[in-house]
Amino acid sequence: MNLRNYNIYFHTHTVSGIIISLILYVIFFAGSFAFFKSEISNWQHNTPNAVAQKNQIDMNRVRDSMAAGMDLYGRDLYITLNDRTRRMVVSATVSKDTTVKGRGGYFYMDAATFQKNDYRESYDLGEFLYRLHFLAPLNVIGGRGFPFGYYLAGIVAFLFLFAIITGTLVHWKKIVSNFYVFRPWEKLKTLWTDIHTALGVITLPFLFVFAVTGAYYLISFPLVSQPVAAYQYGGSTDSLLNATNTRITRYDLAHRPFQKAPDLNAYFQDARKRMPGAKVRNIVISNYGDQSMRITVHGTNPHKNFTGTASVVYNGVTGKVERFTPLEGPSSYDKAVDNLMYTLHFGNFGGNTVRILYFLLGIAGCIVIISGVMIWLVARKKKSIPERKRRFNEWLANIYLSSSVSMYPVTAAVFIAVKLNPGGGRAFIYNFYFWVWLAVTILLILRRNIYKATRDCLLVGGLLGLAIPIVNGLVTGNWIWISWKNAYYDLLFIDLLWVIMGVTTLVTWVLLVRKQQGKLKMALSLSPS
Numbered sequence: 148m149n150l151r152n153y154n155i156y157f158h159t160h161t162v163s164g165i166i167i168s169l170i171l172y173v174i175f176f177a178g179s180f181a182f183f184k185s186e187i188s189n190w191q192h193n194t195p196n197a198v199a200q201k202n203q204i205d206m207n208r209v210r211d212s213m214a215a216g217m218d219l220y221g222r223d224l225y226i227t228l229n230d231r232t233r234r235m236v237v238s239a240t241v242s243k244d245t246t247v248k249g250r251g252g253y254f255y256m257d258a259a260t261f262q263k264n265d266y267r268e269s270y271d272l273g274e275f276l277y278r279l280h281f282l283a284p285l286n287v288i289g290g291r292g293f294p295f296g297y298y299l300a301g302i303v304a305f306l307f308l309f310a311i312i313t314g315t316l317v318h319w320k321k322i323v324s325n326f327y328v329f330r331p332w333e334k335l336k337t338l339w340t341d342i343h344t345a346l347g348v349i350t351l352p353f354l355f356v357f358a359v360t361g362a363y364y365l366i367s368f369p370l371v372s373q374p375v376a377a378y379q380y381g382g383s384t385d386s387l388l389n390a391t392n393t394r395i396t397r398y399d400l401a402h403r404p405f406q407k408a409p410d411l412n413a414y415f416q417d418a419r420k421r422m423p424g425a426k427v428r429n430i431v432i433s434n435y436g437d438q439s440m441r442i443t444v445h446g447t448n449p450h451k452n453f454t455g456t457a458s459v460v461y462n463g464v465t466g467k468v469e470r471f472t473p474l475e476g477p478s479s480y481d482k483a484v485d486n487l488m489y490t491l492h493f494g495n496f497g498g499n500t501v502r503i504l505y506f507l508l509g510i511a512g513c514i515v516i517i518s519g520v521m522i523w524l525v526a527r528k529k530k531s532i533p534e535r536k537r538r539f540n541e542w543l544a545n546i547y548l549s550s551s552v553s554m555y556p557v558t559a560a561v562f563i564a565v566k567l568n569p570g571g572g573r574a575f576i577y578n579f580y581f582w583v584w585l586a587v588t589i590l591l592i593l594r595r596n597i598y599k600a601t602r603d604c605l606l607v608g609g610l611l612g613l614a615i616p617i618v619n620g621l622v623t624g625n626w627i628w629i630s631w632k633n634a635y636y637d638l639l640f641i642d643l644l645w646v647i648m649g650v651t652t653l654v655t656w657v658l659l660v661r662k663q664q665g666k667l668k669m670a671l672s673l674s675p676s
Contacts, residue, residue: 159309159310159313161523163306163307163309163310163313164310164314164516164519164523165519165520165523166306167303167306167307167310168516168519168520168547169546169547169550169551170282170299170300170303171303171307171516172513172516172517172547172550172551172554173279173280173282173551173554174280174281174282174300174303174304174361175280175509175510175512175513175516176509176510176513176551176554176555176558177276177277177279177280177554178280178357178509179505179506179509179510179513180276180506180558181273181276181277181279181280182493182494182502182505182506182509183273183502183506183640183641183644184273184274184276184277185229185231185232185234185273185637186231186232186273186637186638186640186641187271187272187273187276187641188232188234188271188272188273188274189231189232189233189637189638190566190619190637190638190641190642191271191272191273191565191566191569192271192569193569193623193625193638194232194233194234194257194259195630195633195635195637195638196231196232196233196636196637204235204258204415205261205412206226206411206412206414206415206430207408207410207411207412208261209226209235209237209256209261209411210224210408210411210432212237212256212261212263213237213239213252213254213263215263217239217249217252218242218247218248218249219239219435219436220242220244220247220404220435220436220437221242221243221244221247221400221434221435221436221437222239222240222241222242222243222247222251222434222435223239223240223431223432223433223434223435224237224238224239224430224431224432224435225237225238225239225429225430225431226429226430226431226432227428227429228426228427228428228429230426231637232637233257233258233259234255234256234257234258234269235255235256235257235258236253236254236255236256237253237254237255237256237263238251238252238253238254239251239252243399243400243434244400244402252265253265253266254266254269255269267572267573268572270572270573270576271565271569271576272561272562272565272576275573275576275577275580276558281296281297281300281361281364281365282296282297282299282300283296283297284296284577284581285299297365298365300361300365301361301362301364301365304357304358304361304362304365305358305362307354307358307361308355308358308359308362311351311354311355311358314347315351318344318347340518340522342514342515342518343515343518343519343522346511346512346514346515346518347515349508349511350508350511350512350515353505353508353509353512354508354512354515356491356492357492357512360488360491360492361492363488364488364492396433396441396443396460397433398433398434398439398441399439400434400437400439401434401437401438401439402437403437403438403439404436404437404438405436405437405438405440405463405464406436408436409432409440409442409463409466411430411432411442413466414430414442414444414461414466415427415430415444417459418444418446418459419446421459421468421471422444422446422457422459422473422474424448424451424474425446425447425448425451425457425474426446426447426448427444427445427446428445428446428447428456429444429445430442430443430444430445431443431444431445432463433463434463435463438464440462440463440464441460441461441462441463441469442460442461442463443458443459443460443461444458444459444461445457445458446458446474447474447486448474449490449495449496449497450496451474452474453486453487453490453496454482454483454484454486454487454490455474455483455486456472456474456482456486457472457473457474458470458471458472459471459472499640513551516551517548517551517552520544520547520548521544521548521597523540523544524540524541524544527540528540528541541595544597545591545592545595545597546592548597548600548601549588549591549592549597549600550584550588552591552600552601552604552605553584553587553588553591553600553604554584555604555605555608555652556587556604556607556608556611557580557583557584557587558580558608559607559608559611559612559614559615559645559649560579560583560611561576561579561580561583562611562615562645563611563614563615563618564576564579566615566618566619566622566623567618567622591604598663601659602656602659602660602663605652605653605655605656605659606652606653606656608649608652609648609649609650609651609652609653609656610649610653611649612645612646612648612649612652613645613646613649613650613653615641615642615645615649616642616643616645616646619638619642625638627639627642627643627646630642
């Protein structure tokens with residue numbers, strides 16, 4: 148590579164990386180926890196998963212619960228199941244018959260109790276971290292109708308793709324040799340460079356996949372997020388995504404009511420038999436109560452077909468199967484691409500092992516971002532750089548890193564907060580998380596010491612992380628051994644996750660403090676008496 152191209156790639160990598168570093172850190176940190184969205188929700192509400200109940204769930208009762216206070220005629224109904232939680236998502240569109248009053252609805256329903264709550268009532272920490280990872284809280288800046296947060300996250304994902312490609316090109320010749328080099332006792336820039344290169348190579352496929360899939364979702368999806376539709380679904384765009392999904396066939400309303408209520412249980416169980424090995428993901432009832440009614444059951448199994456979806460379409464009047472697509476059947480290009488993007492982005496193809504690996508790689512991505520900022524800062528502390536520019540660089544890096552490292556103790560603190568107030572909802576989580584995060588960030592910025600900021604956030608975050616399972620046991624009685632005994636593995640997972648994270652960060656804190664003390668002793672020994 149000639150010098151001119153090298154400089155172009157190097158500066159493109161540096162500029163794009165430093166511009167997006169803070170936002171990208173937020174995306175990766177929150178996104179790492181978002182892989183366990185369902186488990187976090189179950190843990191907060193102390194509602195362990197009930198998979199067996201969902202296999203035998205009374206779908207007719209689900210439909211009747213949806214009908215309470217709503218005329219279902221002419222609406223498209225969606226029932227979405229999740230094998231990691233007993234909470235189902237149920238939604239209804241606006242009726243295609245203009246004489247039927249009322250807008251659509253979007254609810255969460257408990258598969259065990261059939262209790263129905265709207266989106267705002269059901270908002271919890273799992274939902275918050277999931278939406279924070281694509282900056283949904285920033286949508287308020289653009290007002291209703293302009294999802295500012297989505298577009299910003301999409302642009303960041305797109306710039307991140309540039310940073311990955313240019314960074315690979317810059318290190319291409321030495322990418323293998325440098326991967327095996329780690330010099331923790333060398334000068335600071337060398338240390339951060341080694342960390343950045345080694346972790347960058349390890350996480351390269353993961354980061355590339357997330358840059359591509361993130362840009363795909365976050366730039367394309369907001370195009371359909373119109374204000375009226377979002378309003379119809381209680382402020383959530385999840386049901387809107389179902390309503391605008393090209394994989395779902397639209398049927399015209401015949402305007403001829405069909406009085407007999409369909410037996411959804413029979414359709415549900417019959418579809419399960421016709422799709423062996425597939426997990427039922429959702430049931431769609433199109434044009435409910437009309438002669439044109441169709442009932443579609445979708446199922447997936449990434450182990451058998453990575454991008455395929457099985458489906459059975461029933462005539463809602465005659466009960467006969469109109470179309471059956473087996474799991475092994477071919478998929479159209481748009482369905483295959485959409486399924487591929489979804490499966491890769493959320494890690495749904497390998498169970499808990501893949502999600503844990505994704506989590507670790509996401510945290511490693513956060514370290515890559517921080518090390519990149521430190522390389523940028525250390526490289527600009529040269530005496531040849533004017534004092535004014537050096538102060539600006541230190542000020543900027545201090546803001547970036549203070550905002551980043553403070554997310555760890557704040558996230559640990561919010562886990563304790565929602566356990567003490569599990570029904571606080573969105574307002575409570577927003578106020579607690581963002582105000583505490585702002586306060587801690589300002590204190591760290593004013594302190595103007597990156598080492599102490601990192602050290603103290605590791606200590607506080609580690610202690611709070613170890614306190615999380617203790618608080619859970621005191622509040623709910625589900626101590627780690629109780630969750631293990633009762634097979635509450637989703638609740639147990641969150642407790643153990645924080646125990647491991649707490650111990651790891653405290654060990655890191657000890658090593659960091661010892662290294663700093665060693666440097667001080669060496670400096671004192673070399674100083675003249």
